[in-house]
Amino acid sequence: MHIIKVKDYTEMSRYAAQHVIKTIEDHDEPVLGLATGSTPEGMYNYLIEAYQKQKVSFENVTTFNLDEYIGVPATDENSYHYFMEHQLFKHIDVDPNHTHLPDGNTDDPQKECLDYEKALEDAGNIDLQVLGLGLNGHIGFNEPGTPFSSRTHVIELDESTRKANARFFDRKEDVPTHAITMGIDSIMDSKEIILMVSGEKKKEAVKQLVDGDISESFPASVLKKHPNVTLIVDHPAAELID
Numbered sequence: 001m002h003i004i005k006v007k008d009y010t011e012m013s014r015y016a017a018q019h020v021i022k023t024i025e026d027h028d029e030p031v032l033g034l035a036t037g038s039t040p041e042g043m044y045n046y047l048i049e050a051y052q053k054q055k056v057s058f059e060n061v062t063t064f065n066l067d068e069y070i071g072v073p074a075t076d077e078n079s080y081h082y083f084m085e086h087q088l089f090k091h092i093d094v095d096p097n098h099t100h101l102p103d104g105n106t107d108d109p110q111k112e113c114l115d116y117e118k119a120l121e122d123a124g125n126i127d128l129q130v131l132g133l134g135l136n137g138h139i140g141f142n143e144p145g146t147p148f149s150s151r152t153h154v155i156e157l158d159e160s161t162r163k164a165n166a167r168f169f170d171r172k173e174d175v176p177t178h179a180i181t182m183g184i185d186s187i188m189d190s191k192e193i194i195l196m197v198s199g200e201k202k203k204e205a206v207k208q209l210v211d212g213d214i215s216e217s218f219p220a221s222v223l224k225k226h227p228n229v230t231l232i233v234d235h236p237a238a239e240l241i242d
């Protein structure tokens with residue numbers, strides 16, 4: 001795993017956005033894996049700015065998001081559909097038919113998982129996957145204990161994850177209990193991965209990732225087995241690593 005230390009959230013976001021733009025430039029039909037949460041918001045703002053300055057076009061880009069809550073309609077502002085639409089998609093020239101998120105509002109989540117895997121396969125795998133890091137080491141919504149062999153699946157969210165994400169909801173009880181997430185093996189199929197981590201509260205997770213063992217009890221540790229991963233970490237989050 002290649003480690004890039006940057007000053008702060010702004011630099012992390014800029015660095016990641018430049019990496020995404022380079023991937024788009026290097027491929028005729030780029031396939032991007034995208035994340036939600038607070039971590040990538042700044043990167044999305046840089047991408048929108050670059051698009052507005054005509055430095056990049058998303059016309060030929062296909063996107064796959066990592067995850068979606070179960071039972072939250074796409075029109076609900078807490079859904080990851082809504083997040084992506086408002087944080088990125090509606091501001092750029094991506095073809096809406098080429099953006100994919102799991103449908104968390106389906107009657108048949110198991111079938112939705114299989115369909116999502118099929119769509120990923122048909123797209124020929126992800127050229128660049130963007131990841132954030134959960135406090136407990138989750139990537140996507142793959143919580144500790146998720147098998148490294150997992151493909152897209154339904155997951156019960158950890159209490160710690162529901163607590164961490166309660167800031168987006170009116171009440172903690174409103175945070176969904178389940179989600180559909182790309183599996184760890186699905187993520188590992190990506191040709192390249194960037195993992196963005198910012199902020200002092202993630203410093204223990206970063207230490208565990210960098211210095212700890214590769215173990216299903218800390219899902220992000222699997223990334224150390226991937227041949228092309230870059231950790232972009234800001235100084236507050238990198239405080240405990242060399």
Ligand SMILES: O=P(O)(O)OC[C@H]1O[C@](O)(CO)[C@@H](O)[C@@H]1O
Nearest residue numbers: 035036037038039131132133134
């Ligand atoms: O960026 P945040 O909000 O700290 O969340 C970290 C990770 O957790 C998730 O939001 C899922 O809880 C991921 O999508 C994200 O990468």
